Structure formats: structure tokens, C-alpha cells
Amino acid sequence: MNLVNMQRKHSSYLLAFFTSVALMSVGTARDLRDVTEPKIPPSCTTLKASGGDDTETIQKALDSCTKGKAVALSPGVFHSGPLNIPSGVGLVVDTGVTLKAITDPALYDLGAKTCGTVDDVGVGCKAFITMLRVTGSGLYGKGTIDGQGNVTLIGQKKSWWDLSEEALVAGTFQNVPRLIQINNSADITMYQLTLIDSPFYFVTSIETNGFTAWGLTIIAPASARNTDGIDPIGSQNVTIAHCNIRTGDDSVAIKAMTAPSRHISVLNSHFGHGNGMSIGSEVNYGASDVLVSGLTLNGSLKGAHIKSNTYRGGHVVNITYNNVCIVDVKNPIYLEMDYVHLHGNRTPEFRNIAFNNIRVLSTGIFILQGLSDSNPVVVSFNDVHITKGSRWSRHFANVTGTWEEDASGHCGYAGNE
Known part of the structure; x- marks a missing residue:
């Protein structure tokens, strides 16, 4: 069964329930x-x-x-x-x-x-x-x-x-x-x-x-390796607002190598070339309660990218994306639990990840990659509009909500117009 048919079979009460949970999570995901x-x-x-x-x-x-x-x-x-x-x-x-x-x-x-x-x-x-x-x-x-x-x-x-x-x-x-x-x-x-x-x-x-x-x-030039823009690592109560970032790596990368990263807001910003808005891959101590709101991604390799593996894994939970506009991005949404195939005994967990009011104005490849039936990516879509002709790669993903292939218009400087 393809993704479009699958999504349409979700019952309305499940969508309403998940949407209400996502809205409640915004209160602390910041x-x-x-x-x-x-x-x-x-x-x-x-x-x-x-x-x-x-x-x-x-x-x-x-x-x-x-x-x-x-x-x-x-x-x-x-x-x-x-x-x-x-x-x-x-x-x-x-x-x-x-x-x-x-x-x-x-x-x-x-x-x-x-x-x-x-x-x-x-x-x-x-x-x-x-x-x-x-x-x-x-x-x-x-x-x-x-x-x-x-x-x-x-x-x-x-x-x-x-x-x-x-x-x-x-x-x-x-x-x-x-x-x-x-x-x-x-x-x-x-x-x-x-x-x-x-x-x-x-x-x-x-x-x-x-x-x-x-x-x-x-x-920094797109060719300059490892030039991440802003990396909150094991940090909490972080606000990144009204920033314009274009580098040779992640524009923002939230990591949790030595302590939890939580209560982080990325607001009203514009990201150009680079690897987009990232969480991971080092989330050993957990990344949670993140709000990304009012963001334009234009020309990056990836858009919303959550990455980990069993070598650097931990929980990535309560992540909310609101009012995000994406254009000329190869992978507009990329959630992967087997990043660069590094393996160990730290199992990642991706759940309560919500995408609300998203516009993707060019074709791309959307990737949702969990680890197993018992450990899937758990994600919801609400008011998500993508470009017709985009492709999906979905393995071990629990998807709730709908999206439409009817995206049009232009991105604003920081989010949708």
C-alpha cells in the first residue's frame, strides 16, 4: 500500500487525538x-x-x-x-x-x-x-x-x-x-x-x-566541512531567533553527548546552503521539548533532519515544527535511526514528532526510517502541503495525519507567506 492510500485510511478520531496531543506539547516544547x-x-x-x-x-x-x-x-x-x-x-x-x-x-x-x-x-x-x-x-x-x-x-x-x-x-x-x-x-x-x-x-x-x-x-561556503552554524550540546533553555545561516554543514544541530538537550526554540529564521535544521546524531542523553517555528529552508541538502543510530542513540521526543517553508531541498523531511550505519547498544527512540503548517515548494525525497516494528519513527502531519512528484521512503514508521500534493506560492523570509 502506498503512503497516500495509507494516510487516507487513518480515522478522524485518531487524527483529532494526535493533533490535540501535539498542540499540548507546544506548551513545553520551547x-x-x-x-x-x-x-x-x-x-x-x-x-x-x-x-x-x-x-x-x-x-x-x-x-x-x-x-x-x-x-x-x-x-x-x-x-x-x-x-x-x-x-x-x-x-x-x-x-x-x-x-x-x-x-x-x-x-x-x-x-x-x-x-x-x-x-x-x-x-x-x-x-x-x-x-x-x-x-x-x-x-x-x-x-x-x-x-x-x-x-x-x-x-x-x-x-x-x-x-x-x-x-x-x-x-x-x-x-x-x-x-x-x-x-x-x-x-x-x-x-x-x-x-x-x-x-x-x-x-x-x-x-x-x-x-x-x-x-x-x-x-561559510557550502564546501567548508564541519562548519556547523549553532550547536546546542547538552544545553537547555536555548533560543535561536531571527538568524540567517548558510554554511558547509548543519545550520543548527541540537546534540546531547554529555547531558540532555531540552527546552530549545528556533524561531523566525532563514537557513540557506548547508545541511539544514538538525537534531543529532549524538543524542546519548536525550533531546526533547524543541520548537521550530517560522523557518525557511532554501537550498540546503536536508530540511528537518533528525538523525541517530544505535551507537549514539537516545530519546528524541516532543519535537514540534510549525510554520516551516522548504524549497530546493533534496530531503525536506529526513528522520533516520541508522545514520551512517554506526552500531552499538544505544537504541534511539523518535516519538511525538509533529509537523504543522508545512509547505514544501519543490519536489524532494521524504525519508522516515525507524529501526523495527517495535521501534518505529512516530510522527504526525497536520496541514502539510508538498509538491506533486515528490517521493517517499518509509521503513518502520508510525505516521498519523495527512498531507496534500498541492503546494504552491512562495516562501516568506522566515516561514510561509
């Missing part, structure tokens, strides 16, 4: 904070670019700044090595400012002298900007932070991105820095910035409670 547009804190000092290495000047100003205030950079080009943002302090990179990460692997090395190499581990570098065990810190302004992933490294004849390609060919891992890393922190804000050309992941929040990314523009 950031539980009352998040509003951030404000840039007042400045404690304003710095001018030296034309050389500004690391020491910026770090000294950050360390001496009063909590509740921020170090502001004057218009110009600043060059810096790794920076640490103290608790309660901000850094303002405003209009006319570019903060460039110096491309010297020695500055980022964690002690093993492996940063700027490839090996079997790939964890030899510190990030360009780090927030570690801090509260109320942030990065603000309409300026640009440039990771210089495409620039030749000091002392080498290759760039950070060249190392990534080298690792791909060798089947190893590149030791390159993330652009911004937030660890074990609370109430962190990133506001308005443009982030470009990260060597590796752009922004990761690890085991952090309360993280707002508002109005960010994140850009």
Missing part, C-alpha cells in the same frame, strides 16, 4: 524563559585597533571590565588570538568593526602541539572566543567576527579548511579551532553579529542553561 530582543550593555571602555596583534589589549580590557558592562571595539580591523570572556562581561563588535582570528596554530594549541595538524583525535585546539563557567556574558554588535578558515596558516602552506580536506581524504580528524565555544555557563547572549569563515563549528554551547542567539548572520 525555551521556558520569556526571551525578548537583547540590548547591548553600556561600555566600560572603547579600544582602537593597533594594526598588529591586539590580543593582549582586548583581553586586559575584558578582565578589568565591570560586570554588567562591555568592552567596545572602535571601527577598524582588529587581529587577535584566543580570547576569554569573563563572567558578566560583554564584547561589542559593532558596525564598521572586523575582529579577525590570527591564523597561527601555536596560539590555539592546548599543549600537545597538535593544533594545525591531522590525527586520530582532532581535539588539539582551543576556540577563538571562549566563555567557560560564566554567567551573564555576551557578544554584541553589527560588526563581523572572521575566523579566517580560508587563509593560509602562519608557518604552513595550507589553511584551516585545507586541513579539513586533508583529514577527509586520510580518514582522520583535523585539529582546528571552533570560532566561539560556551561551556558550563548560564544566561549567555549573542546579538546581531555577522560570523564568517569559521575554521570549524561556528558556535557551540555545551552544558549551558540559558543561551540566546538573536539576529546573527553566519556564513
